[in-house]
Amino acid sequence: xxxxxxxxxxxxxxxxxxxxxxxxxxxxxxxxxxxxxxxxxxxxxxxxxxxxxxxxxxxxxxxxxxxxxxxxxxxxxxxxxxxxxxxxxxxxxxxxxxxxxxxxxxxxxxxxxxxxxxxxxxxxxxxxxxxxxxxxxxxxxxxxxxxxxxxxxxxxxxxxxxxxxxxxxxxxxxxxxxxxxxxxxxxxxxxxxxxxxxxxxxxxxxxxxxxxxxxxxxxxxxxxxxxxxxxxxxxxxxxxxxxxxxxxxxxxxxxxxxxxxxxxxxxxxxxxxxxxxxxxxxxxxxxxxxxxxxxxxxxxxxxxxxxxxxxxxxxxxxxxxxxxxxxxxxxxxxxxxxxxxxxxxx
Amino acid sequence: xxxxxxxxxxxxxxxxxxxxxxxxxxxxxxxxxxxxxxxxxxxxxxxxxxxxxxxxxxxxxxxxxxxxxxxxxxxxxxxxxxxxxxxxxxxxxxxxxxxxxxxxxxxxxxxxxxxxxxxxxxxxxxxxxxxxxxxxxxxxxxxxxxxxxxxxxxxxxxxxxxxxxxxxxxxxxxxxxxxxxxxxxxxxxxxxxxxxxxxxxxxxxxxxxxxxxxxxxxxxxxxxxxxxxxxxxxxxxxxxxxxxxxxxxxxxxxxxxxxxxxxxxxxxxxxxxxxxxxxxxxxxxxxxxxxxxxxxxxxxxxxxxxxxxxxxxxxxxxxxxxxxxxxxxxxx
Numbered sequence: 088x089x090x091x092x093x094x095x096x097x098x099x100x101x102x103x104x105x106x107x108x109x110x111x112x113x114x115x116x117x118x119x120x121x122x123x124x125x126x127x128x129x130x131x132x133x134x135x136x137x138x139x140x141x142x143x144x145x146x147x148x149x150x151x152x153x154x155x156x157x158x159x160x161x162x163x164x165x166x167x168x169x170x171x172x173x174x175x176x177x178x179x180x181x182x183x184x185x186x187x188x189x190x191x192x193x194x195x196x197x198x199x200x201x202x203x204x205x206x207x208x209x210x211x212x213x214x215x216x217x218x219x220x221x222x223x224x225x226x227x228x229x230x231x232x233x234x235x236x237x238x239x240x241x242x243x244x245x246x247x248x249x250x251x252x253x254x255x256x257x258x259x260x261x262x263x264x265x266x267x268x269x270x271x272x273x274x275x276x277x278x279x280x281x282x283x284x285x286x287x288x289x290x291x292x293x294x295x296x297x298x299x300x301x302x303x304x305x306x307x308x309x310x311x312x313x314x315x316x317x318x319x320x321x322x323x324x325x326x327x328x329x330x331x332x333x334x335x336x337x338x339x340x341x342x343x344x345x346x347x348x349x350x351x352x353x354x355x356x357x358x359x360x361x362x363x364x365x366x367x368x369x370x371x372x373x374x375x376x377x378x379x380x381x382x383x384x385x386x387x388x389x390x391x392x393x394x395x396x397x398x399x400x401x402x403x404x405x406x407x408x409x410x411x412x413x414x415x416x417x418x419x420x421x422x423x424x425x426x427x428x429x430x431x432x433x
Numbered sequence: 434x435x436x437x438x439x440x441x442x443x444x445x446x447x448x449x450x451x452x453x454x455x456x457x458x459x460x461x462x463x464x465x466x467x468x469x470x471x472x473x474x475x476x477x478x479x480x481x482x483x484x485x486x487x488x489x490x491x492x493x494x495x496x497x498x499x500x501x502x503x504x505x506x507x508x509x510x511x512x513x514x515x516x517x518x519x520x521x522x523x524x525x526x527x528x529x530x531x532x533x534x535x536x537x538x539x540x541x542x543x544x545x546x547x548x549x550x551x552x553x554x555x556x557x558x559x560x561x562x563x564x565x566x567x568x569x570x571x572x573x574x575x576x577x578x579x580x581x582x583x584x585x586x587x588x589x590x591x592x593x594x595x596x597x598x599x600x601x602x603x604x605x606x607x608x609x610x611x612x613x614x615x616x617x618x619x620x621x622x623x624x625x626x627x628x629x630x631x632x633x634x635x636x637x638x639x640x641x642x643x644x645x646x647x648x649x650x651x652x653x654x655x656x657x658x659x660x661x662x663x664x665x666x667x668x669x670x671x672x673x674x675x676x677x678x679x680x681x682x683x684x685x686x687x688x689x690x691x692x693x694x695x696x697x698x699x700x701x702x703x704x705x706x707x708x709x710x711x712x713x714x715x716x717x718x719x720x721x722x723x724x725x726x727x728x729x730x731x732x733x734x735x736x737x738x739x740x741x742x743x744x745x746x747x748x749x750x751x752x753x754x755x756x757x758x759x760x761x762x763x764x765x
Contacts (some may be wrong), residue, residue, distance in 0.1 A: 119541055167524055226721035227714070230471075230524070231667060234660045235714035365532060372525055403688060405543040405650070407536040414533030418511075425519025 095425070104423040108415035121404050129401055130394030130409070140393065142280035146351060147363075147389035150175070150289040150343035154367035155374075155381045156295040157339030162371050163299055164332035165312030170233025171364035173240035174211040174337045178344025179359040181210030181261065186270055186348070187252070190429055196269040203270075204345045205368040211341020212334050214240065219333035223326040229333075244357055252355065262356035268280060272350040284350040289382075291339055296378035299334075308332055340364065366392075369417050388413055440569045442688060448682050450684035451581035452477075452636040456662035457669060457676045458588050459632025463509070465592065465671055466625035467605040467757045471527025473633055474659025475534025480488055480504040480637025481655055482542035485648040488638070489550040497551070498577075498638045503509025505634015506627045508534060513626040516761065517619050523759055531659065545648045553577060553643040566711060584632075589673040594695050601625060605755035608762040618762045635663070668716050679716075723751035 116123040125130040134140055155169055161168040168174075185206040189199040214236060221232035252263045272281040299305040310318040311328045319325045347359050370388055395409035463470045470476075480501035488497030509528055547704040553575045555761055561572040571582075592598040600621065603611035608618045640655055641648055665683060669676025722728055728747070732740050 115537065115540065119543070167528075169528070221714070221718065224727060225718045226723075227666075227717050228721075229665050231717055235664065235711070235717070238657065238660075239711050239714070368528065368537060369532065372529070382721065403543075405540045407539040408535035411540055414529055414536060417529045418526070418533060419513075421521045421529070422519060424516060425515060426522045428520065429518075
């Protein structure tokens with residue numbers, strides 16, 4: 088009975104956080120002179136009103152859930168993998184590289200795509216391991232190593248687009264030459280979405296869910312995350328497990344980058360990660376290690392991104408209002424959680 | 434390149450470093466008190482937008498700078514409240530605010546995109562500006578640049594030579610010791626997070642009203658500056674003088690990238706602009722590597738003279754964070 092009432096109390100507090108986040112976002116809208124109800128209405132219709140709206144949500148959802156799933160692994164080990172953006176980018180670069188190598192060969196397209204995706208995962212993992220190595224062998228905090236490597240990844244992308252991989256003639260911000268349709272992940276006719284990438288997203292969540300919930304590895308990662316010193320003292324090689332968690336996160340972030348290339352943009356563009364790494368960090372914070380919840384929260388966040396796209400055209404508002412609501416939600420859920428803990432202790 | 438344009442270029446480096454200095458010095462104060470304010474990237478953007486909007490509406494530069502400081506102080510207050518009073522992770526709150534404030538700046542700044550606004554003009558110091566070389570370099574700046582240079586020494590003096598400065602170091606290093614000496618640790622952490630935040634906020638309008646005057650939304654070229662300032666704070670080893678060196682080095686490298694551009698036509702300009710980042714990682718590596726366990730083992734295996742040189746080198750580079758950085762304090 089007591090447990091039940093505390094569960095309801097928790098839900099009540101989280102609801103309060105959501106209400107506060109909505110209230111503050113509405114306040115921002117009013118400050119900007121925008122009609123709040125019409126704005127929210129447009130976001131909802133833009134995200135859900137048509138088959139193409141929902142399929143666009145899923146196009147965003149896949150890379151977002153992939154990076155979120157990866158981040159749940161590093162979060163479990165108590166690590167702030169802010170370098171996830173760079174890991175997505177490196178994944179996209181590796182995939183593009185492999186696709187370019189096999190572009191004019193007789194290798195069957197499905198094999199090229201598969202090799203491209205695997206290369207992307209490898210690229211993301213390498214970039215993540217670099218962050219891990221900087222941390223464990225160089226003493227560089229993963230937040231700053233990761234941030235620096237994010238910028239390096241962006242520079243690398245730009246160099247490739249304007250240098251070795253530039254379009255015939257002159258390089259441009261629109262990216263490299265698009266790949267022919269045979270090197271795309273098959274799409275549903277009439278929609279931008281590929282069912283294969285959705286399958287990849289669901290598979291990734293399941294793997295991470297099982298890894299963290301019912302494996303020895305997951306248990307050890309969580310031990311490292313709860314208390315590094317204690318874990319070290321009971322004989323867990325903490326550096327090794329931190330590296331493993333970076334590796335796992337990098338694989339999935341790299342997969343997100345690969346999907347951006349083979350299923351969404353079909354080329355390398357300057358901002359290929361689309362900020363999904365940072366957005367994934369917000370989702371991972373919000374779901375508090377629960378991989379299954381991440382599926383729904385990530386879909387909600389993806390639909391906010393898609394729903395806000397038409398705001399600049401219809402209402403002359405900046406589409407970053409979706410980012411404001413996404414940030415406010417995490418901020419207020421964190422806050423009410425702090426208030427709840429204070430109240431319960433007293 | 435002749436002497437005069439070289440001097441003007443270097444004088445420009447001092448100007449360009451001013452906002453980075455404000456941000457780095459502010460963050461240094463906050464982290465000295467034991468709190469990490471990770472929100473810099475968002476704070477600087479929102480403060481830049483707010484400062485520009487205020488200056489456009491009031492046609493008053495001072496109010497613009499104050500608006501930026503107000504924004505920074507408020508963000509600092511939120512960080513302090515969430516981490517000190519609500520015991521939430523400082524990194525989590527700071528990171529959310531970094532994203533949230535960035536989006537707020539783009540959303541609320543939309544009506545001000547591309548507007549013409551007031552701009553800080555230079556204020557040559559009579560007499561001193563006539564000194565050959567030094568006059569051009571130091572004494573034909575705007576007053577925000579003068580303040581930024583003075584602030585390095587003021588904050589250095591405050592931290593290392595005054596009693597409140599000693600207390601500040603105390604609450605970041607050993608809060609329980611400071612507490613038993615009568616310091617209200619958490620109240621002081623609030624105070625220094627807000628003051629540090631105000632300095633960080635000042636960086637915003639220094640960009641939007643001077644260094645990169647105007648507000649151009651996502652193409653203002655300010656996104657990323659806050660993350661750089663955070664790395665420079667670490668590079669600076671929480672010491673204002675070394676932090677200032679880092680800020681000037683960064684501004685110098687960016688200028689170098691700009692003037693080397695014509696010599697390296699094969700490298701796109703965007704690449705040279707980010708060239709300081711790999712260097713930053715390398716320096717962070719050198720600064721931190723002395724703290725790594727395996728380095729001690731390698732050192733132990735060296736012969737005596739080599740070890741002495743290596744140890745001295747590492748110690749000179751090394752910077753250890755305040756011992757209680759990021760650790761909440763609970764008085765019992």
